[in-house]
Amino acid sequence: MAADQNHDSAACKQVDDGITRVFQLLGKRWSGPIVAVLVEQPAHFADLRRAVPGISERMLSDRLAELGAAGLVLRQVDEGPPLRVAYRLTEAGAALEPALKELAQWAKAHLPDAPPCAGAARERTTEAPA
Numbered sequence: 076m077a078a079d080q081n082h083d084s085a086a087c088k089q090v091d092d093g094i095t096r097v098f099q100l101l102g103k104r105w106s107g108p109i110v111a112v113l114v115e116q117p118a119h120f121a122d123l124r125r126a127v128p129g130i131s132e133r134m135l136s137d138r139l140a141e142l143g144a145a146g147l148v149l150r151q152v153d154e155g156p157p158l159r160v161a162y163r164l165t166e167a168g169a170a171l172e173p174a175l176k177e178l179a180q181w182a183k184a185h186l187p188d189a190p191p192c193a194g195a196a197r198e199r200t201t202e203a204p205a
Contacts, residue, residue, distance in 0.1 A: 117163035
């Protein structure tokens with residue numbers, strides 16, 4: 076207990092505000108993978124849904140709206156017929172590419188491989204019905 080009393084709380088470094096803001100946005104489930112798909116090329120809603128296994132239409136729509144509100148993703152309506160909606164990264168969103176590539180390399184080197192389809196199975200058990 077004496078060690079706790081001698082602890083200088085001012086000496087503790089707080090988490091950087093930028094890191095906090097990044098993980099509040101990209102730390103939400105599905106946000107990072109959506110951005111990673113869009114780094115490669117713009118995509119239609121159905122293509123995004125196929126590219127991110129296990130995500131529901133409602134969750135994809137919600138995450139795209141959040142990423143749009145944060146200024147990372149633009150929604151474009153392709154006049155038909157048929158009418159289709161495409162999504163692409165803004166300049167700010169595209170600027171995430173180097174960081175995402177570094178994170179992917181780090182994960183390959185330091186995180187154990189997940190069993191195939193583990194994320195999709197876990198999603199089916201935790202996601203509320205749309």
